[in-house]
Amino acid sequence: MGHAGVVTTEPLPLLPHPDPLYAGLASVARQEAGRFAERNLRVRRSAVVHAVRMVPWVAGLTLPAPACGQGWSGAGGGELHPVAESVNCGHCLASAQARAAAAAGDLGSQPPLPFPAS
Numbered sequence: 001m002g003h004a005g006v007v008t009t010e011p012l013p014l015l016p017h018p019d020p021l022y023a024g025l026a027s028v029a030r031q032e033a034g035r036f037a038e039r040n041l042r043v044r045r046s047a048v049v050h051a052v053r054m055v056p057w058v059a060g061l062t063l064p065a066p067a068c069g070q071g072w073s074g075a076g077g078g079e080l081h082p083v084a085e086s087v088n089c090g091h092c093l094a095s096a097q098a099r100a101a102a103a104a105g106d107l108g109s110q111p112p113l114p115f116p117a118s
């Protein structure tokens, strides 16, 4: 006793996704979803704040995107920024689906979507 020359290693868990590319994509999807949790969304170079909706991406994964379906230049989430500002996109505000999605992601820490005050 006292002689521990062999260090046992913990058994590596079997990963459900052996494809490293998928693992990377899934990691990105989780990270992006976390970034936009309880946040609205702004597309780069735009003053418009959109609601967030998860949309199909690749390999069965989803990514946050403007709830109104507006496209954005670039294929990555780097073009999209989470913001705590209120939604001011008319399409998002007018879209019941978008509002439902926004409400579903609202855990009570955000005020309800305000309508534009004229």
Ligand SMILES: [Zn+2]
Residues within 6 Å of the ligand: 049, 050, 051, 066, 067, 068, 069, 070, 089, 090, 091, 092, 093
């Ligand atoms: Zn929008």
